[in-house]
Amino acid sequence: MGLQTSFLGENVNMKSVELKLLSELMKNSRRSDRELAKAIGSSQPTVTRTRTRLEEKGYIREYALIPDFAKLGFELMSLTFTKFKRQLTDEELKKLREAARRIEGTFPIDR
Numbered sequence: 001m002g003l004q005t006s007f008l009g010e011n012v013n014m015k016s017v018e019l020k021l022l023s024e025l026m027k028n029s030r031r032s033d034r035e036l037a038k039a040i041g042s043s044q045p046t047v048t049r050t051r052t053r054l055e056e057k058g059y060i061r062e063y064a065l066i067p068d069f070a071k072l073g074f075e076l077m078s079l080t081f082t083k084f085k086r087q088l089t090d091e092e093l094k095k096l097r098e099a100a101r102r103i104e105g106t107f108p109i110d111r
Helices: 016-027 033-040 044-057 090-104
Strands: 002-007 010-015
Touching (some): 010 016, 033 044
8 A cells, every 4th residue: 555646746656665654654764674664664675776766766865964943042933945046146045035034033044
């Protein structure tokens, strides 16, 4: 069993092991394939093949660090990810950054 659905016009068809692996990776992506296999009730070679397949298909784009924002002094943290259909011009990017600074006011966005 797995998941069959359509999201943003794209068909998504995932096996149960793929969904379980994604779920476990979202909890902690630093675990070894052996540890992940134990967590999802599968073999290590299956996890390695599945992880590679999910990376190749673009379901896993990167493994990112998520710091402890409370220890950094933040009481509330909100992250917004935006994907544009076209490359922004330097002027559009500058205006977007200025708008973000006006809204947030305390955390600079300079990437």
